[in-house]
Amino acid sequence: MSAPAVRRARPGRAVLTAETRLFLREPGSLFWVLAFPTLLLVVLGLVPGMTGSTDDLGGRSFVELYVPVSCLLAAIMAGAMALPTVVATYREQRILRRTATTPARAGHVLGAQLVLHGTAVAVSVVLVLAYGRLVLGVPLPAQLAGWALAYLLALVAVLAVGGLVAGTAPSVRIAAALGTAVFFPLMFTAGVWFPVSGMGGALRDVVAATPLGAAALALEQAQAGVWPDAVHLLVVAAWAVGLTALAVRCFRWQ
Amino acid sequence: MALIEVRGLRKTYGRTVAVDSLDLDVDEGQVVGVLGPNGAGKTTTVECVAGLTRPDAGTVTLAGHVPWRDRVAVTRLLGVQLQSSGLPAKLTAREAVQLVAACHDDPDDPDELVDRLGLGPVAGTRYAKLSGGQQQRLAIATALVGRPRAVVLDELTTGLDPEARRQTWDLVRDVRDRGTTVVLVTHLMEEAQQLCDRITVVAGGRVVAEGTPDEVVAGRSAATTMTFVPTAALPPGALDGLPGVASVRRAGDRVEVTGSDDGVRAVLRALTAHGAEPAGLRVAASTLDEAYLELVRSAAEATA
Numbered sequence: 373m374s375a376p377a378v379r380r381a382r383p384g385r386a387v388l389t390a391e392t393r394l395f396l397r398e399p400g401s402l403f404w405v406l407a408f409p410t411l412l413l414v415v416l417g418l419v420p421g422m423t424g425s426t427d428d429l430g431g432r433s434f435v436e437l438y439v440p441v442s443c444l445l446a447a448i449m450a451g452a453m454a455l456p457t458v459v460a461t462y463r464e465q466r467i468l469r470r471t472a473t474t475p476a477r478a479g480h481v482l483g484a485q486l487v488l489h490g491t492a493v494a495v496s497v498v499l500v501l502a503y504g505r506l507v508l509g510v511p512l513p514a515q516l517a518g519w520a521l522a523y524l525l526a527l528v529a530v531l532a533v534g535g536l537v538a539g540t541a542p543s544v545r546i547a548a549a550l551g552t553a554v555f556f557p558l559m560f561t562a563g564v565w566f567p568v569s570g571m572g573g574a575l576r577d578v579v580a581a582t583p584l585g586a587a588a589l590a591l592e593q594a595q596a597g598v599w600p601d602a603v604h605l606l607v608v609a610a611w612a613v614g615l616t617a618l619a620v621r622c623f624r625w626q
Numbered sequence: 627m628a629l630i631e632v633r634g635l636r637k638t639y640g641r642t643v644a645v646d647s648l649d650l651d652v653d654e655g656q657v658v659g660v661l662g663p664n665g666a667g668k669t670t671t672v673e674c675v676a677g678l679t680r681p682d683a684g685t686v687t688l689a690g691h692v693p694w695r696d697r698v699a700v701t702r703l704l705g706v707q708l709q710s711s712g713l714p715a716k717l718t719a720r721e722a723v724q725l726v727a728a729c730h731d732d733p734d735d736p737d738e739l740v741d742r743l744g745l746g747p748v749a750g751t752r753y754a755k756l757s758g759g760q761q762q763r764l765a766i767a768t769a770l771v772g773r774p775r776a777v778v779l780d781e782l783t784t785g786l787d788p789e790a791r792r793q794t795w796d797l798v799r800d801v802r803d804r805g806t807t808v809v810l811v812t813h814l815m816e817e818a819q820q821l822c823d824r825i826t827v828v829a830g831g832r833v834v835a836e837g838t839p840d841e842v843v844a845g846r847s848a849a850t851t852m853t854f855v856p857t858a859a860l861p862p863g864a865l866d867g868l869p870g871v872a873s874v875r876r877a878g879d880r881v882e883v884t885g886s887d888d889g890v891r892a893v894l895r896a897l898t899a900h901g902a903e904p905a906g907l908r909v910a911a912s913t914l915d916e917a918y919l920e921l922v923r924s925a926a927e928a929t930a
Contacts, residue, residue, distance in 0.1 A: 381728065383728070383729060385726070385728070385731040386728030386729050389725075389728070390714075390721060390724075392704065394716055394717060397716045398716075403698060440893070462714070465710070465712055465714075466708065466710045466712035467712045467714055468709070468712075469712055470706075470708060470712030470713065471712075472697075472766075473676055473678065473701060473705075473706035474701055474726050474729045474730075475701045475702060475730060475772075476729045477697075485825065503833075516755050531818045577788065578726075607669075
């Protein structure tokens, strides 16, 4: 008998392939993560007066403020809503447990989910920036590296919030409820209802201490071409590191 | 040495002792049944064999590997079908088998396996849309596709109609004929009698009987059931307490006695002594069902 052509098993890649298929079969998540942030800009752009330059905003337009907010919205939709539901479902339906009976690890499944949600967020951000630039005339972030750094830290922080919810919720229902509970504060601090830089006094100080509030301020500075203040970046980074450590520590596989 | 060897297994959940000093041997090429009522510790036992649960005490080896430590080696050697199959609702049958196949170095051809298990027509159907029997067969397919040396099948026919159950049994025989060792967890005696080379009966977390199905039946005090109509009235209690008699029941004129072979002879002698003959006499080996119920009951009484 000739030596059989032994194929090398690639559990990580196999899991990523299957999870990608499943991810593309969730039109709800795809809509909220990929389409909704851009749609928000589309709607705001249709409101009269939103696209014109305003003296109160230093010559910028309202939609210009909402470009980074919409980008943060993509991260919130993926991290606080989509990811926890998927992971809690996988745990409740014992999919992580079954995976552990094969040469693939449950960690492969979680890793694939992080890659997929991260990729979807990246695509969504590109859509938002492209729509802002091409249709609304909002310039691309002038300090692109600072912008990307602040955004990446914010994304890690939000995914960690999602991981914390997914890893501790005893059921899918509770995961969804917890996700919604953190969803609104995240939206508020990101400036979805009112831009953070326009908030006054004490409120602004409090929001600037939250992960997405600090991220919103950093993104706005980078948008204008300034390297973000170190204090904003440090606040987001501290949240990102702390929440990730907590999520990893609290994660329950079953 | 047995392919799977369990010695002195103990696992507690809080104050509940799920399994206590349990031994199990599974020789290569056999179908070994683990039988017992719900809550007997069957699933805990096979979860320890699969390495999903780490016992509090005792040892488990699978071809020399410790299941909860040598994860990679054990997941290659052992296919597992769990009670809850744990497949994503929107994954199709073919994709589920392909996924597991791609995790192994030298798997079976997924399409061929899907066809062999009669899932060809629904290969493109999502898991959530499959019938119960199809979902079970798919779970078996994912357990087999890596060409493991042994498979654990946990309650594989629960919830299936008789026809689907028989098809699944044929499938298990086919798996064994291809040389794969099978550990079959069940609470159905018929299933065990049909499929198993050896069985281990577990009750209250302990082994209460072990052997071939015939041995387990023969080892009981009620291995034989005889029924007859005495031609003359017997005084009450004439048959109770005879050596080798386990139980005496009357249904109208008919008398049903269970007991050992010695018991049968003792009953016949007693009838002669009372001037009666056993009309319509039937003597039959008790089924595994009856032996099982007796085992489980006596185990429950012992712990009560």
